[in-house]
Amino acid sequence: MFKRFRQTSATAVAAVLGCALIVAAPAAAKEKPKKEEEQKGAQLKPSKEFSPALKKLTEAAKAKDMAALEAALAEGQASATSPDDKYLVSFYELQLGIGKSDKAIQGKALDGLLESGLTPPESLAPYNYFSGSFAYGDKDYAKAVKRLEAAKAAGSTEQSLPVLLMDSYLKLNQVDQGLAVAKDAIAAARAAGRLPSEELYVRPASALQAAKRNSELLDMLAMRLQDYPQPVIWRNTLFILLQQEASDKVMNLDTFRLMRATKSMTQRPEYLEYAALATEAGYPNEAVAVIKEGQAANVIQTSDERFNTILESQEPRAKADAVALKGDAAKPATAANPKLARQTADGLVGIGDYAAAISLYEKAAAGGDPLAQYRLGVAQALAGQKDAAIASFAKVQGDRARLANLWTIHLSAKAPAAAAAAAAATAPAN
Template structure:
């Protein structure tokens, strides 16, 4: 007896395996020899072995009648006789159908795996068989197998929306960090190029794997891509609290400034630390501005003895500084001294006068000042004045300890300049079965 199985349409298989209330698939039709062209469109020709053929006939008959008990009996009887790949595909196919009839996920998984291992699953069904086999393996926490099956589904052209996230997590949880990172970067680049926003998992999963592997710089690269796609205050806050770890006072202050620029200073303690560090840096105008902002946003209580006292002392400390800065900034002695020029620029930025600070930072660089520090501060001032092109060029030159912060500023600028991305397609629900 020769059987030719018609491949089940991918949409039909997805519906069958993805719904709690399952229905049976169309019965594969018996067929005589037909032209090769037709065979290619209808799946592999199966030639059960002599010993297995009687059981195959019983399975076919039971399935046509939707007689689950008879189908179960035929499968049980025939298992020991399935020796060839044709037999195994036949056995897998009908085991899958029994699982669907009985709403039994274990049988569905067994049937899919048996059919796949036969090597005879039709090309038209390879994507969906591998996808759901991978889903079952993932649910059982067999992540290496899940990754293998989902890779095969992807190679076969699967368009399941859930596949990228599940494959990525399978890579990460099976210890395949390099594959997880490479796949995430490829997927992110593809989606962004198509004007779509990748899922958060596409950033978070590989970032977590990189963190566990102590590959901090690579982790921060992915987190920068994440805030570019999801520039919310909460995500900026989470990200910059990671970036701030281990920073010295100067870089901590610069990080808190970026948090302020991204509206991600969310706690009273962050404003307090910012104000304290700015005070230690002799920037009274910035201290007062930050405390006032925290109160306006109601993050700092209206009556806060500690910060109220700090603000009072900084107002007194500032005196007439703001009104005299413009003239001081133009003095040759200021412009020729890199340290003086730079800190004068910092003071101007603290008073909200970033445009006036730009020539001071340029003077600090021209006079031989700390290239990394003053290039970074110049870029920030350019960004604050809305000159994104100049800011990006300057941030691109930062190579020292502030390179990470420059990376996040670039993410902020890219997010502001990018058109709104469409959300990623909704992921399919995990297989729930019956």
């Protein structure tokens, strides 16, 4: 028997999801009000009583005199009677908020502008976006959803909008709505040739994990790997998959093989569990190879008694097993028996004889062995036959369909360095 390296607490599972920094709510744009003033000014008809205050507001704003603007606003608020007057008060209140870098004033002004019904169509997107972002920062998620959905409907192209909207829904425990926003934003970013924000994967995954929607959680993590194929993310994803596989040792072993292929084995406990599983399943060559790789990576110390004990028992067996496997592979009776063909192929993969393994897996798969169909794709992948492997994985059904999909993602994904470069190239400027 052996000890599993996996923790089982919900906290531990949530921790490996990772947590990127949420996009900070930005300050209101400074150019939009100027454009609106030019476009809207000619259409508004201030009342006679409001005109003296309006003159002072205009002059103070033009001079960027915040003290004078604040005083004029007090006068204007007292004399504003018509909807146009009140719209202009909110408009200049926004100028004051921008000039003083005061988000509270900006937020109040934006509410006045939007609720007036007089905001021109071209300003609906930015005003709703900034109002929504301020609401998000204030943790008023219901208001944030309302404003951000309005900004989206008005055609906002702010890159942080989907993240803020998604997270607002998630904060309201509206997981399905948040998930839909995330998936739409991911698809849009990919279509535009941009790397989707990692927030679009991490936060929905955390919400799905909390809701115990495990299948959807793994689907989201698989989507994340398509854009972020770094080893640490592979390890986190496969860690969660191992948690959910529980006591299925055969499935665990196949999962560790993918972890090994993605170079995401980084700690001693997982090497120990992998080696123990391979030993227990009767794959001495695989157990020895895994330990040797761990030693070469300096994850396992050559003085580690636990691993040395495994090596002492498995190395002699490995040599004898390799000879026997080659002999069995050449026997017609082996190829004629699907189960025996698959078992022999499993051992051949352990000694790196992928060509012989592939031939036997093909025969076993043709005989209706679903596990052979899956492991055929693995052998082809390890042999560098990318297209053939992807085609084989596409035929996998049943309990290994998810692993087959993950292998396909691994074979199809951009290199981590390329993904990182793309992320840097598409990151918005501060």
